[in-house]
Amino acid sequence: MNARIARLVRLVLFATVAGTGLLGIVAAPFVGPVQAQSVADGQGAVSIVRARGVVNPTLADYVSRSIDRAEQDRAQAVVIELDTPGGLDSSMRQIIQRILASTVPVIVYVSPPGARAGSAGVYIAYSAHVAAMAPNTNIGSATPVAMGEDGEKQMSPEMRAKVTNDATAYIRSLAEQRGRNADWAERAVREGANITAQEALNFGVVDVVATDVNDLLRQVDGRTVATRSGSVALQTANAPVQRVEMDAVDAFLHAISDPTIAYILLSLGTMGLFFELSSPGSLFPGTIGGICLLLGFYALGTLPVNWAGLLLMAFALLLFVVDVFAPTHGILTVGGLVSFLLGSLLLFNVPEAAPWLSLSLWTILGVTGVMGAFFLLVARLVARSLREKPAVGREALIGKVGRARTPLSPEGMVWVEGALWNATIEGEAVAAGARVEVVAIDGLHLRVRPALVDHPLESEEPVLSSGAVRTSAQ
Secondary structure: OOHHHHHHHHHHHHHHHHHHHHHHHHHHHHEOOOOOOOHHHHOOOEEEEEEEOOEOHHHHHHHHHHHHHHHHOOOOEEEEEEEEOOEOHHHHHHHHHHHHOOOOOEEEEEOOOOOEEEOHHHHHHHHOOEEEEOOOOEEEOOOOHHHOHHHHHHOOHHHHHHHHHHHHHHHHHHHHHHOOOHHHHHHHHHOOOEEEHHHHHHOOOOOEEOOOHHHHHHHHOOOEEEEOOEEEEOOOOOOOEEEEOEOHHHHHHHHHOOHHHHHHHHHHHHHHHHHHHHOOOOOHHHHHHHHHHHHHHHHHHOOOOOHHHHHHHHHHHHHHHHHHHOOOOOHHHHHHHHHHHHHHHHOOOOOOOOOOOOOOHHHHHHHHHHHHHHHHHHHHHHHHHHHOOOOOOHHHHOOOEEEEOOOEOOEEEEEEOOEEEEEEEOOOOEOOOOEEEEEEEEOOEEEEEEOOOOOOOOOOOOOOOOOOOOEOOO
8 A cells, every 4th residue: 555545544543533532522521530438438428420411321320320329328418410401211211210219319400500401301300309400401391202303204193192191101200209290290291391490490390499509408408308218307508528420431431422423433433444444454444443433333322323324324335345446436436425425314313313312414414525535535546556566576577678688489588687587579579689578477487579669678687707697486
């Protein structure tokens, strides 16, 4: 592979490293010092858990482990700072089940100002022992996402009724258990109702509106809540506060679970794998591509995916690879780009995918354009390298010019590249000393033709003092 391809690979790898750095920046708000604390250190403290972003398996595991740790430390309470547009039903139910089974009071606090508890966040807030919101936050829009505009087209009336009734019964059961407004909860499911923090307090949806965590702990101090182990009186006004942060691995996995990041990882992995297949032995691009693909597949495992879209993207990779080695003049590459574009459009086009679990058209067009330029450039450079004349080996003799040592009529001996070769002339016979050009090689036998007068000699015959002639062994 020539130098230009190597430079191209370095550029792609740089982009991959830069993308990984951006992921680190995205994950930075979640990452904090993770230090093990003894039971005595955590006893009587209030654990602060920050749950932001899409509700997915990584976030659900983090919340569940945080509550486990609070129970082990005999914490006074757990405060979940919630800011989410929603998420997967299975992950939401995992969090709710852990809250309902908790022996430590769990306070769900929609914060900071500007945050929201949408979709799955409404159910989580309703399941809490104490529900609170910061000013300038909102809660609502708990309609099952399969009931959106796309879902309406893909679900029968009977199925829509089943999904709605299931969600309504679930949130009403949570509301009745916690003594909150069950009628508004049903409206949030059936009508997608959404209200502000103060309205939520007035309607009995939440228990407290607090400006910050300290204000929240002062307001809930003295309240009695029913936990799995019995009634507990909160003593939070002067309780120490400890934050339980995601570790770096969970923060990274949670960050890449964003649909756009998952899509970009898949694209980078496809490019790395394509380069490895088109230039075996490169190793580094294939390794980076494999890592990106595995991370992308992990992210897709936490998101609702249309498998037809994923298969179209895989078929696009197959077309790209075949086009490198087949003389199709780029037709398969164009077909691959069309397949990749269609797969991108379908990738998250499923009934359970909410609007925020989708790719923007500009992202799809941008990534498709970059991939198209990459594949076309690499395919062109690979094709050019395949057409280049070999620099070493017997094939490198083709096109070389030497001299006939004996008359060629049609067979004789020629001197080419410092060695004597048996040769057969194509066309008219030539005399000894005539210049000939190698046109083919058959084992240790050359086929030559008369060279043009202005064609330069590749090498001159050396003078041998013994008068002996060296013959080619290969």
